[in-house]
Amino acid sequence: MSLILAPGTAWTDVFDRVRAAVPEAVAGDRLRNLYGGTWHDGGVPADLRTPVDGSLIAEVSRVDAGTATGAVRAAAREHRDWAATPLGERKARVAVAVEALTAHRDLLALTLVWEIGKPWRAACADVDRALDGVRWYLQQIDRQAAGREPLPGPVSNIASWNYPMSVLVHAELVQLLAGNAVVAKTPSQGGAVCLTLAHALMTRAGLPVTLLSGSGDELSEVLVRAPEIGAVAFVGGRSNGGKVAAALLDSDKRHFIEQEGLNAWGIWDFSQWDLLAGHLRKGFEYGKQRCTAYPRFVVQRDLVGSFLDVYLPVVKSVRFGHPLAVTAPGEPLPELDFGPLISAAKAGELRRKVDEAVRGGAVPLHRGDAAEGRYLDGQDIGAYVAPAALLAPPGRSRLMHAEPFGPVDTIIVVDTEEELLSAMNASNGALVASLAVDDEELGAKLAQDVQAYKVGINRPRSRGDRDETFGGRGASWKGAFVGGDLLVQAVTLGGPGERLYGNFPDYTSCPPTP
Incomplete structure (x- = not known):
């Protein structure tokens, strides 16, 4: 099926609208810098390229x-x-x-x-x-x-x-x-x-x-x-x-x-697979290029078959490609799970990590082909990576201990609660984590030993909005926690001797998170 760019969404049209809206901030194709209340030219020009098709879209002026x-x-x-x-x-x-x-x-x-x-x-x-x-x-x-x-x-x-x-x-x-x-x-x-x-x-x-x-x-x-x-x-x-x-x-x-952390979803004594399926699909939003994505699943051995029955159809059905490609004028923009990664260089790096893990012994449960995405004819697809799922990455693999920041999941099989917690805590601290358990009281007990700021029971956690606080455990965060009232407290001064909630070397505490 031949695709076209949705009318009115070409970059030239978009950038013309930006120039018309704020002409003071743009000089030709170059973005100005703003300081002292005024926009300034000067600095060393540097190209900006879009990951969507690799084309040049603008220039910035890099100041010294x-x-x-x-x-x-x-x-x-x-x-x-x-x-x-x-x-x-x-x-x-x-x-x-x-x-x-x-x-x-x-x-x-x-x-x-x-x-x-x-x-x-x-x-x-x-x-x-x-x-x-x-x-x-x-x-x-x-x-x-x-x-x-x-x-x-x-x-x-x-x-x-x-x-x-x-x-x-x-x-x-x-x-x-x-x-x-x-x-x-x-x-x-x-x-x-x-x-x-x-x-x-x-x-x-x-x-x-x-x-x-x-x-x-x-x-x-x-x-x-x-x-x-x-x-x-x-x-x-x-x-x-x-x-x-x-x-x-x-x-x-x-x-x-x-900072980053390997956010994990632990699955233990669980049977509510339809509930989990919906969370799995949403988890691929924006190609997992976000700090609260879940690229690690730690699964009780007896549940691996049931988990894969739910997980593999989801990962195989994920939709990706050019975010603005349609079949005909007037058609709504596509409902994609993700487009490209941020750059062709990042995409190449992630592919190499997957190859490295497989050579080291990881089992490739699924490796999609980037060519299967929705694209315009002849466009550059160097920044696109198809979803992949690897079982049991080797300990020396970079995917074992660090988040991939892309649509690549790793699955670890465990036999005991102690192994579950150890695998979930592989990256020395995380921002979020979740536990899929039928017994929520057990989930709350396990959550106490998960090294993440927010732990969800049968639901994912996110950064949150409005009154929800945010922070991290271990190496995923340093300093004051933010979100809700804490964000204002972090950027204002209170009375003498005030101590902020945060992840400080000598003081780590926070109020309950919703």
Whole structure:
């Protein structure tokens, strides 16, 4: 069946709409940097390519450390004025920004489809979650900020590419509500156009925001260690997160460093297979390129046959391909589980990990073919990876102890509850985990020894929205926990001797999570 690009969704059309919406933020095909309330040219140009078909879509201007230092100092000046702005005025300006972002919701979502390969439904959800979450904080911030003060300097945000709106922009708008200016770095791999559009609209609403593009190695020293910075928020992998944490060792800066973990689903004394099937299908959303994905299943030996009867039909039916390919004009955009991975390089790396595990003895229960996806004729499909499921990866395999960040599952067979917990805790801490058990009292007992911040009983856990807190156990998180009231507490100052809830070396505690 021959497919065509849905009318009006070509990148040239999308980028023309971005330029028309915020001309001050774009120079030709190049995105500008934002600091001191003004958009700036300058910096070293770097190409942005879409994972959807490998084509060139725009350029960013990568600034150097000196420029970033000046930008942070400008943000500190903005911060002093913003911190002194009455809460009512801050709320009014954030509300204006939310209205503007809502008016451009579909355009923001289309940029996410092209920049990071999200299917249309998932891209819309990313934008909607951000805006709905901020609306909740607008209603709660008077209570949350009572008796608290803004930080002494702006909040520096270094986030990954996978959720530009519902993680990064959402956090920034809450930080702004709490009285802090914000500095954000565009992710190196995707999301720069979406963030440029969003920050231009935020600036027009009178919010003190800074947006910089540049090398993480060069800018990290400034965005983490600059004395003007009041707090550091990081979302990414353990390698880069470890570098940020190391840079903060001799600092008393507030920080919240979210890192990866191998989230696991344990299955023990369980029979509700229809319930699990629905969760398995949803688990492939966005190709498991998210920090709360479940790529590990730990299964009681007696239940392996029943589990595979449910699991294999799901993994074999997963739909993937070009997010904007349709059979005819006017047809709705496809309902895909995922599109490409973030890059052809990432796709190649994941394929090599699978090959390595199979050579080491893993049993390939299913290995799909990337060519089976939905594509336009002749398009580049280098960034696409079909689902795979491996039984018993060898201990030395990289897939045994680290999350793949792609549509690859590993299945471990165990005989005892002790083995179940050991396999679920393979990565020294995780953000979420789940247990499939008929006896929920047993599930609650086992959950106490699962090293994850949130543990679901017969349901998946996620980052959460609005009043739900979020954090991590072990090496998956460093610093203050966030979400709900804790997000405001993390970026404001309370009374003398206040101790934040978080994953700190000498103090790890948190309130109950919904």
